[in-house]
Structures are given as C-alpha cells and as structure tokens.
Amino acid sequence: MKIKFCGAAKTVTGSCYLIETRERKFLVDCGMFQGSVHDLNTSPFPFNPAEIDFMILTHAHIDHSGRIPILVKNGFKGSIYCTSATAELAQVMLKDSAHIQETEAQQKTKKRLRKGLEPVEPLYTIVDAELAGKYIYPVSYDKTEIIDENISFTLKDAGHLLGSAIVQIQINEDGQKKIITFTGDLGNFNIPIIKDYEYIEKTDYLIMESTYGNRLHEIDNQANDLYEIIVNTVKRGGNVILPAFAVGRAQELLYLLNYYIDIEKRKKIKNVEVYLDSPLAKSATEIFGRHMECYDDEAVKLFLKDTHPLDFSNLKIIESPEESQELNKKNGVVIISSSGMCEAGRIKHHLKHNIWREDCSLVFVGYQAEGTLGRKILDGAEKIKIFGEEMVVKAKIYRIESLSGHADLNGILNWVKNIRHGVSKQIFITHGEEEAAENLKKEIEKLTAAEVIIPNMNEEYKI
Structure with missing residues (x-):
C-alpha cells in the first residue's frame, strides 16, 4: 500500500492525498492551492483522475475541495463521501469558486485581447461545479461505511467547520488490518456554534495538519x-472591515x-449597522x-429559543453588486465580507x-496563507496593490486569534496525547508552512515513539 502527498506538503493549501492499495486507488481531499503556490492549480494531477x-x-x-470540478472534468466518476453538512456547503462553495474563476478569466481575457493575445480559460465553470456536485454522497458521523470487503471508513467530528x-480508514491487505487516520483540519476550542473536536482510540498511520504548529493563540476575550474595536472605530467615524x-x-x-457581547454593551452598538456582504455567506448561513x-x-x-440566532435588528444582508458598491459611501459601519484572505471577491x-x-x-479573524494579500497586510506592509493601484496602509490592523478555526500548538498536541492507544507506525505532518511543520514534528517526537515525517x-511512501 502506498500514499502520495499531492498537496498541502510544506504548505497550508491544496490538500490532496492519494492512497493506492493492490486493488483500489482513492483520494482524501482535492483542494485548491492559494497564495504563493496558486500556480499549482493549473498543473496536471500526479495521477490519472x-x-x-x-x-x-x-x-x-x-x-480541501476546490479542485474537485477539475478532477471530474478529467475523468473521475467515483463517489465523493462526506458528511451531510459538508455535502451542502461544498456544492454552494464550488459554484461560488467557479463564478470567481469565470469572472477573473473574463477580466484577464479583456486585457489580453487588447494586446492581441489569446483569451484565458477559467480553471472550471459553474457547469463543471454543478456536475461535480452530482458525485457527492453524504454519510453520517460515527457510522462505518463499507467500500468493499477490504476497505471501510468512519468519520469523527473535527470541530473546525x-x-x-x-x-479513519480501515484497510485489509495481505492478511493485515491497518488503520490510517487523516485529521483534516482540527478545530480550535470553543468555536461558536459547533462542537469541539473528537478523539480517536488508535491508529497505525496518522496524517495530520500543522497550520499553527508553531503558535499559541493569545488568550483574549x-x-x-x-466590541471595543467597533465602538472606538465608529466613534472616530471610520468603518470596521472584517475579511471572513x-x-x-x-x-x-x-x-x-x-x-x-453582554446585554448592556450590545445596547450601545444596536444602532451600528452591520453588513454581511457575501452571497455565499448568505447561502451558507x-x-x-x-x-x-x-x-x-x-x-x-x-x-x-431563537429560530433566527444568526440574525439581529441591525444586521443587513447584501446580495447585489450595486448594494455592495453603496456600502463604500457609508461611515461608521461594520462590513463582514469574503474572501477571508483578501484574495478575491467583494472584500478587495x-x-x-x-x-x-x-x-x-x-x-x-482567520488564517492568512503565505503570499496572500491578507498575509502581507498582517505582516505589516506599509503599501499594497489592489486592482493594480498602489495604496498606503493607514487603517488600524487587528487580529483576534481566539476566533481562528484551527487548533494552536497546544490544541494539536492535546489531540495527539488523547489518542488512547497511540500511533503504532508513522505520523506524517502536512498542511503547514515549513517552520510550523518542523516545530510540530519536534514537539510530537517528545510524545511518541512513532516515526514523524514531513513529506x-x-x-x-510505502506503508
């Protein structure tokens, strides 16, 4: 049996793992590359879809999901197993991603045609995304799904989204039973709405994320x-922009x-207009x-108690581009908009x-991958380019780490420590920049006798 690391190796994006047994080839995730490695999206898969x-x-x-339409375009016709919530979210997210691909391709094509160059094709279209959605098959948490007499799998809650x-995949080969576990993205503790991550009993091989493998989230309220950021900004007459x-x-x-926010404080901001400017966020909500x-x-x-807990009197949902443009004439408001890394969409x-x-x-309030606009701003850039125009960064920049969807170093180590019977063979560290992966490797080696590898x-690898 072999595993190939086709993405998220020494980088945070593009998660994709190929497992090959004597009789089967299958994938865990097929994600899009973002930030400094985004050019990899146009590279052929290192396997035949x-x-x-x-x-x-x-x-x-x-x-984790963004290249599924490309996979289908290139001949994949198998089932895509995931939880029912993921099945619904993935279908709207892939169509939204396709819309972004089409829009960006149109914009690039206009510029190229003016120069007498060939047009640009999108990575995939909305039609491609809709076709990919037909292969998605929802399954339940904690229920063992049988693929055949030699392969089955079980899903546990990762507490991330x-x-x-x-x-957890159970594979029988050559008379031996092996368990391979993929953490996906492990969630931070006490994320609003969803449960914390679950633990597992045991595994032979572990493929785990390391997004914050070298960071501890600051303890903040x-x-x-x-609340303080909103009050102080509105008092100055400014807007609060939340890339999310x-x-x-x-x-x-x-x-x-x-x-x-407690009742008294909430009263003080009840007249502050809050705008959710993202059609995708509306569908996801x-x-x-x-x-x-x-x-x-x-x-x-x-x-x-409240059938509309994600709605309140001073919240307004923005849908049309025209409504979004009108927001830029306002002062003293809160604007929540995507994309979370400031790479595309209305946030720009x-x-x-x-x-x-x-x-x-x-x-x-979320991770900013290396090479993204969000990361450049967070790292202290004094000037940035948006739509080709250079701008000075004068707004006050904040980071609320406790809202991150990823576990920090202690959260990851806590999950590893609570594998009741441990990891018997190997641990592969993925989905992290090199420094984070190296630090997590060093810390995990203190906890286990299993070999720890950064692919x-x-x-x-043969396993």
Missing part, C-alpha cells in the same frame, strides 16, 4: 475585543455579535440553520475604499 475509484472529503473549505471530519471566510467564520461572527446535529450544547439551547473593493483611512479598522510535494 479516471483511475480514482472514490474520494473522501474532510470538509468544504476550498483548500460545520460538518468537518477526521477520517473575543467578544469584548471585537464566507463559510464558517462569517456565521461565527454573527453569532458572536448576537449572543456573546441558511445551511447552518439546517444542521443542528453539528451544534454544541450552548448553541442548541439558544437555537431552540472594501479594502480599496478603507485601507488608506486612519479612522478605519481592519480585523483579521515533500508529490512524495510517495
């Missing part, structure tokens, strides 16, 4: 910090603003409302109109 029997999807985020899963992943983080922010099986106890209690327009203003605030891109 038509030969892949099936796929298991850990969760819907684009860095609505429907996110840890994947997420609600009060956000449309699926997951946007809903958590709405929940936070609605419930976590509706999906969140249909999946109470993923909620933690606190959220269940609140949802039973809001940055263009606010990042140069000293009275405004830009608040990061390179497209490296293959």
Whole structure:
C-alpha cells in the first residue's frame, strides 16, 4: 500500500492525498492551492483522475475541495463521501469558486485581447461545479461505511467547520488490518456554534495538519475585543472591515455579535449597522440553520429559543453588486465580507475604499496563507496593490486569534496525547508552512515513539 502527498506538503493549501492499495486507488481531499503556490492549480494531477475509484472529503473549505470540478472534468466518476453538512456547503462553495474563476478569466481575457493575445480559460465553470456536485454522497458521523470487503471508513467530528471530519480508514491487505487516520483540519476550542473536536482510540498511520504548529493563540476575550474595536472605530467615524471566510467564520461572527457581547454593551452598538456582504455567506448561513446535529450544547439551547440566532435588528444582508458598491459611501459601519484572505471577491473593493483611512479598522479573524494579500497586510506592509493601484496602509490592523478555526500548538498536541492507544507506525505532518511543520514534528517526537515525517510535494511512501 502506498500514499502520495499531492498537496498541502510544506504548505497550508491544496490538500490532496492519494492512497493506492493492490486493488483500489482513492483520494482524501482535492483542494485548491492559494497564495504563493496558486500556480499549482493549473498543473496536471500526479495521477490519472479516471483511475480514482472514490474520494473522501474532510470538509468544504476550498483548500480541501476546490479542485474537485477539475478532477471530474478529467475523468473521475467515483463517489465523493462526506458528511451531510459538508455535502451542502461544498456544492454552494464550488459554484461560488467557479463564478470567481469565470469572472477573473473574463477580466484577464479583456486585457489580453487588447494586446492581441489569446483569451484565458477559467480553471472550471459553474457547469463543471454543478456536475461535480452530482458525485457527492453524504454519510453520517460515527457510522462505518463499507467500500468493499477490504476497505471501510468512519468519520469523527473535527470541530473546525460545520460538518468537518477526521477520517479513519480501515484497510485489509495481505492478511493485515491497518488503520490510517487523516485529521483534516482540527478545530480550535470553543468555536461558536459547533462542537469541539473528537478523539480517536488508535491508529497505525496518522496524517495530520500543522497550520499553527508553531503558535499559541493569545488568550483574549473575543467578544469584548471585537466590541471595543467597533465602538472606538465608529466613534472616530471610520468603518470596521472584517475579511471572513464566507463559510464558517462569517456565521461565527454573527453569532458572536448576537449572543456573546453582554446585554448592556450590545445596547450601545444596536444602532451600528452591520453588513454581511457575501452571497455565499448568505447561502451558507441558511445551511447552518439546517444542521443542528453539528451544534454544541450552548448553541442548541439558544437555537431552540431563537429560530433566527444568526440574525439581529441591525444586521443587513447584501446580495447585489450595486448594494455592495453603496456600502463604500457609508461611515461608521461594520462590513463582514469574503474572501477571508483578501484574495478575491467583494472584500478587495472594501479594502480599496478603507485601507488608506486612519479612522478605519481592519480585523483579521482567520488564517492568512503565505503570499496572500491578507498575509502581507498582517505582516505589516506599509503599501499594497489592489486592482493594480498602489495604496498606503493607514487603517488600524487587528487580529483576534481566539476566533481562528484551527487548533494552536497546544490544541494539536492535546489531540495527539488523547489518542488512547497511540500511533503504532508513522505520523506524517502536512498542511503547514515549513517552520510550523518542523516545530510540530519536534514537539510530537517528545510524545511518541512513532516515526514523524514531513513529506515533500508529490512524495510517495510505502506503508
């Protein structure tokens, strides 16, 4: 049996793992590359998609699901297994991603045609994304799904996003039973709405993420910090801009603003207009409302009392491009918009109109991959380019780490420590920049006798 690391090797995006047994070839995840490695999206897969029997999807985020339409375009016809929440989210996210691919291709084509160059084709279209959605097959947490007499798998809650899963695959080969576990993305503790991650009993091989393998999240009061930023910014006459992943983080922010800020403080910002400017976030919020099986106890209690817990009187949902453009004439408002890493979508327009203003605030609440616009701003860039125009960064920049969807170093190590019977063979560290992966490797080696490996891109191992 072999495993090939076709993505997320010494980088955070592009998760894709090929497992090959004597009789089967299958994938875990097929994600899009973002940031400094985005050019890899146009590279051929290091395998023949038509030969892949099936796929298991850990969760819907684009860095785990975003190349599924390309996989289907190139001949894949197997089932894509995931939780029911992931199935719904992935289908709307892939169509949204396709819309972005088409729009960007059209814009590039216009510029190229003026220069007498060939047009640019999108990575995939909305039609491609809709076709890919037909291969998605929802399954339940904690129920063993049998592929054949030699392969089965079980999904456990990863606590990272609505429907996110840890994947445990049981494989019989040459009379031996092996368990291979993929963590997917492990969630941070006490994320609003969804449950914390689950533990596993044992595994022979572990493929685990290392996004924050070299960081500890600062202990902060997420609600009060956000409240103070909003109050102080509005007092100055500025806007609060929140780049947020449309699926997951946007809903958590709405929940936070609605419930976590105490009643007296909430009264003080009840007249501050809050705008959710993302058609995808609107669709995702509706999906969140249909999946109470993923909620933690606190959220269940609140949802039973309030049938619209992600809505409040001063929240306005923006849908049309025209409405979005009107926001740039406003002052003293909160704008939640995607994409979370400031690479595409409406957030770039809001940055263009606010990042140069000293009275405004830009608040990061999620991971910013290397090479992205969000990462450049967070790292202290004094000037940035948006739509080819250079702009000075004058807005106040904040980061609320406790809202991150990823476990920090202690959260990852805690999960490893709680594998009751440990890891018997090897641990492969992926989904992290090199420094984070190296640090996590060093810390995990203190906890286990298992061999710990950081694979390179497209490296293959016999297991």
